[in-house]
Amino acid sequence: MSISDRIGTLFEENPDRHSALRQVSVWLEREFDQHVWICSIFGKRWAYTVGSSEVLTGRNRWDLGSGWGLLADELRLSPEQWQELCLALAESLKERVVMQK
């Protein structure tokens, strides 16, 4: 299953956004040994919401839109996989925002 399909499935299986994001983080760790933090963005503040229990410096950051951001340190995914992951997350979070309105 591709990254985008998996993200789509996790969001379908977990109607609650936090649960879905938590599952995404768990899956990335299990599948790719990729530790991430998913943050809510308020102005300049990125507030940890879910993600790895490991300490991350946030040296790699992606603004996913809709007030969400993704942080990672050591990159285990290829650049193409990151792009796919970020696009899928951005899309799911956007859809979720729309759905919850």
Next chain:
Amino acid sequence: MPLSVKEWTAQVIKQDEIDRYLKNGRDFIDEEEIKSLLQNNRKSDKTRVRDILAKSLAIERLGPEETAVLLNVRDDDLWEEMYETGLKVKQKVYDNRIVFFAPLYCSNYCVNSCLYCGFRAENSHEKRRRLTMEEVKQETEVMVTEGHKRMMIVYGEHPLSDVNYMCDTIRAAYEVKKPAPRGTGFGQIRRINVNAAPMSIADLHKLWEVGIGTYQVFQETYHKPSYASLHPAGTLKGNYRWRLYALHRAMDAGIDDVAMGALFGLYDWRFEVMGLLQHTIDLENHFGIGPHTISFPRMTPASGSDFSANSSYLVDDSSFKKLVTVLRLAVPYTGLIVTAREAPGIKKEVIKVGCTQTDASTRIGIGGYTETLKALQEREDYPYEQDQDIQQFTLGETRRLDAVMREFAEMGMISSFCTAGYRCGRTGDKIMGLLKSCKEGKFCKLNAVLTFREYLDDFASPATKKVGEKVIAKEMEEIRNEPFFKKGTLLATFEEMLRRTEAGERDVYI
């Protein structure tokens, strides 16, 4: 239709947002218990004191009894050991850096009547003013042209400076971006912390959403009879518990970096240190994390306030150094802020026993930066005179940022404008865990170098740049030899970030 001052005041306090934190109807300040702890721990031998110091050095928070033991030390030699341990604790958790910020006072309208404060409602000498958004931007422009990146924004308690005004001013200050006087960089505020009166969870949530860093409320005094006599009943500030639980409400609103303080000089300093510790413990009990910073302003003369000059509890320099030391030892992982209320000499002394943050180029009059610092930028020897009638209190340190940074660089310290933590999710329990395990200091060291580099290239005078380069070289040598940084790609990533900064890229952080 806007509320009148009276109507506004009547709707601020939400009793249920006090009661939910009480235990069997009681708050966490038990005066008799504090007094008996101070009384019963007057005679401790050196072994007991040294055991407590060992606990501080292991970066464990002290208990009330242990803190009372330290507060009662009378032996000068033992105090010397405590000062040395304070510095060691600071170096272990925060390394040799000092974080700079500058306050921005937006409004001095106030509904309260605190006997020691120039802002109090009855003070007819005070010239009242509230900054417009354009003025907030002008003030911010001057601050960022000095090189500041971190702002503490301050408001009196009044409907004219309610939470909506606060949010507007914070947005306005964050919007400012100005070319730096030298180099290719730009001046910009990257973190705004807020010092404002206690408010409801709903209002605090608005501050959270606008992207603030830390929310700061000082209890002033933890001693209830003194609090009651200094803050008249019937005023908002007269409600001790509404203030006591302001930070609890902030935590519940999502603001997980909170800052506490006491105004030293209102009551016995040893009691206030115990109060701050009890406050820390109660936050830890409720939320698992303590305060991000603790402040300990000393009362200085204020416009129209005899009390501020004549209190029988005014703290002398020797006692001040002691209280800062005990706070450093009692709460080893929390930042300590010494402000420009203090004169350069004593400020330097307390930085040596563990302070982590300070301000410089500070102006606390409403509109003070625009009026004074612009003149300073045109003429280096502009004679700055404080106008008590637009200030809340009097400053002891009026030097410019560049001069203060140069002095610290000559002491071997690195000045930092790091704001990375709250822009990378490292707040609340995340940063507390890192501080307790002495890891946050490592990240801060890297960000201190990056932001100091920016300052040297964009804002520093030739004299500061000269001494600053030596500090950077020393820091880089330490970083390259530290095993922590050699793990994974951290060192390589950092070196690349430094190269980008040297090449003119700005706001690079880790």
